[in-house]
Amino acid sequence: GAVVSQHPSWVICKSGTSVKIECRSLDFQATTMFWYRQFPKQSLMLMATSNEGSKATYEQGVEKDKFLINHASLTLSTLTVTSAHPEDSSFYICSARRQGLAFVGTEAFFGQGTRLTVV
Amino acid sequence: AQKITQTQPGMFVQEKEAVTLDCTYDTSDPSYGLFWYKQPSSGEMIFLIYQGSYDQQNATEGRYSLNFQKARKSANLVISASQLGDSAMYFCAMREGYPYSSASKIIFGSGTRLSIRP
Numbered sequence: 001g002a003v004v005s006q007h008p009s010w011v012i013c014k015s016g017t018s019v020k021i022e023c024r025s026l027d028f029q030a031t032t033m034f035w036y037r038q039f040p041k042q043s044l045m046l047m048a049t050s051n052e053g054s055k056a057t058y059e060q061g062v063e064k065d066k067f068l069i070n071h072a073s074l075t076l077s078t079l080t081v082t083s084a085h086p087e088d089s090s091f092y093i094c095s096a097r098r099q100g101l102a103f104v105g106t107e108a109f110f111g112q113g114t115r116l117t118v119v
Numbered sequence: 120a121q122k123i124t125q126t127q128p129g130m131f132v133q134e135k136e137a138v139t140l141d142c143t144y145d146t147s148d149p150s151y152g153l154f155w156y157k158q159p160s161s162g163e164m165i166f167l168i169y170q171g172s173y174d175q176q177n178a179t180e181g182r183y184s185l186n187f188q189k190a191r192k193s194a195n196l197v198i199s200a201s202q203l204g205d206s207a208m209y210f211c212a213m214r215e216g217y218p219y220s221s222a223s224k225i226i227f228g229s230g231t232r233l234s235i236r237p
Contacts, residue, residue, distance in 0.1 A: 034224060043210065044164075044227045051221075091162055095225070104152055104171060104218045108225055110164035 003027055004096045006111030013084055013118055021079045021114045023094030028109075029074035030096035035067075038091040038113075050077045074099065084118040091115050122146065123213050123228035131234050132201050139186070140196040140231050142211030152214040153194040154225065155185065159207045167209075170194060171218070198233075206235045 036044040056069035068080040211228040
């Protein structure tokens with residue numbers, strides 16, 4: 001089956017620094033990638049939709065300047081948390097949609113997630 | 120307003136019993152899709168089952184079946200013969216709009232934590 005790889009799996013950073021999280025589709029081209037945030041014991045909240053070659057679409061309430069998303073190729077999207085603070089600590093998960101296929105069933109592939117801790 | 124509602128924050132079930140996890144949804148779009156995912160403590164999202172709004176029959180995948188009641192806007196997950204390994208968080212999710220639409224995205228319910236007792 002199709003694989004989405006997210007890196008790193010976990011990261012600890014100091015407050016005020018920036019952290020980059022990568023989401024790669026390993027064996028398919030993804031025109032669209034999605035970034036979710038999950039607080040402990042809570043649901044996945046969609047942060048933004050990233051389309052290859054264009055600006056990301058952010059959900060209401062998500063700070064664009066804080067969460068920078070780049071989708072430079074059909075296999076890679078990155079989320080950069082800028083000037084991270086302890087309240088940004090969370091589990092971040094990406095999802096990739098395979099190019100040209102209907103968005104049904106298994107056609108929403110998830111990365112394994114990145115646990116960010118800001119100290 | 121909540122688009123996906125899961126009213127059971129947590130459930131305990133005896134091993135080998137069947138369990139139903141509730142999910143209701145809200146959309147005015149005639150074309151949509153409903154998903155169920157399992158999230159173990161490792162955090163990965165495991166796809167379980169999918170139901171399209173135009174599908175005539177309820178979806179089934181092994182021990183998982185989806186009780187789709189369109190008029191009531193409910194899409195309950197039924198797990199037959201539960202196993203200890205079924206203990207996890209379960210999320211109901213929805214995609215609004217035509218499945219080939221580039222604007223499609225998946226939104227999640229609040230989840231149900233299922234615990235299986237030996």
